[in-house]
Amino acid sequence: MRIILLGPPGAGKGTQAANIVDSYKIPHISTGDIFRKNIKEGTELGKKAQEYINNGQLVPDELTCGLVASRLSEEDCKDGFMLDGFPRNIFQAEYLDKYLSENGIGLDKVVNIEVDPKLLVERACGRRICKTCGATFHVKFNPSKQEGVCDVCSNALTQRPDDNEETVSNRINVYLSETKPLVSYYTEKGIIADIDGAQDINKVFEDIKAALA
Numbered sequence: 001m002r003i004i005l006l007g008p009p010g011a012g013k014g015t016q017a018a019n020i021v022d023s024y025k026i027p028h029i030s031t032g033d034i035f036r037k038n039i040k041e042g043t044e045l046g047k048k049a050q051e052y053i054n055n056g057q058l059v060p061d062e063l064t065c066g067l068v069a070s071r072l073s074e075e076d077c078k079d080g081f082m083l084d085g086f087p088r089n090i091f092q093a094e095y096l097d098k099y100l101s102e103n104g105i106g107l108d109k110v111v112n113i114e115v116d117p118k119l120l121v122e123r124a125c126g127r128r129i130c131k132t133c134g135a136t137f138h139v140k141f142n143p144s145k146q147e148g149v150c151d152v153c154s155n156a157l158t159q160r161p162d163d164n165e166e167t168v169s170n171r172i173n174v175y176l177s178e179t180k181p182l183v184s185y186y187t188e189k190g191i192i193a194d195i196d197g198a199q200d201i202n203k204v205f206e207d208i209k210a211a212l213a
């Protein structure tokens with residue numbers, strides 16, 4: 001199964017990705033996670049990407065596209081993958097199409113998680129993530145059992161530096177102008193599944209499973 005998860009910042013892509021990879025046994029490829037790992041490790045890519053991410057802007061295509069192509073060419077992606085946060089503009093979508101057709105493969109589904117922008121700031125600003133294992137929580141909507149402590153690995157929870165009101169607003173604007181046009185792009189290809197992401201986390205996953213069945 002080859003899937004794209006599409007949706008605005010805070011829509012629940014990462015949350016649902018964790019459920020999907022568990023059920024479908026495909027690798028989860030999040031460009032945001034790859035950039036954050038590079039920032040943490042202080043690589044050249046991380047240094048170049050950091051300022052864009054902290055401002056809520058897209059990292060330039062020339063840094064992003066090659067990275068995804070090389071990840072997709074790894075052995076574990078042979079039978080399927082789930083892209084989360086890529087493509088994010090028309091250029092990236094066309095780049096991906098070209099990569100897939102050159103490799104004789106195609107996409108099965110684009111899962112489009114729709115959430116009213118009004119809900120997104122609270123979602124992002126209340127998010128807490130585990131630095132160690134990557135698990136995601138929300139102080140109100142999906143709290144960890146013990147405040148500030150990861151349920152999965154017991155390490156400390158933290159906030160992403162781009163999860164403040166100002167940067168989240170920028171990210172939403174970038175989504176509306178650059179990424180949302182992909183909804184029409186994939187609707188025209190007939191492979192999109194629109195999912196109501198304002199429902200509770202389990203119900204969203206039920207709808208995604210039904211769309212992928």
Ligand code: AP5
Binds near residue numbers: 015
């Ligand atoms: P990225 O890491 O992809 O961030 P994003 O797209 O802004 O999305 P988020 O990770 O913020 O949200 P999510 O949809 O995963 O939500 P989550 O499940 O965590 O990208 C970060 C940056 O990297 C970009 O701004 C850009 O700079 C750069 N970048 C990445 N990819 C790029 C690309 N292709 N090109 C160029 N630049 C790129 O949920 C959010 C919160 O809500 C959590 O707390 C969760 O618990 C809660 N929640 C989830 N679902 C529900 C629900 N149904 N009800 C209530 N609460 C919920």
Ligand code: MG
Binds near residue numbers: 013014015030
């Ligand atoms: Mg995410």
Ligand code: ZN
Binds near residue numbers: 132133
């Ligand atoms: Zn953890």
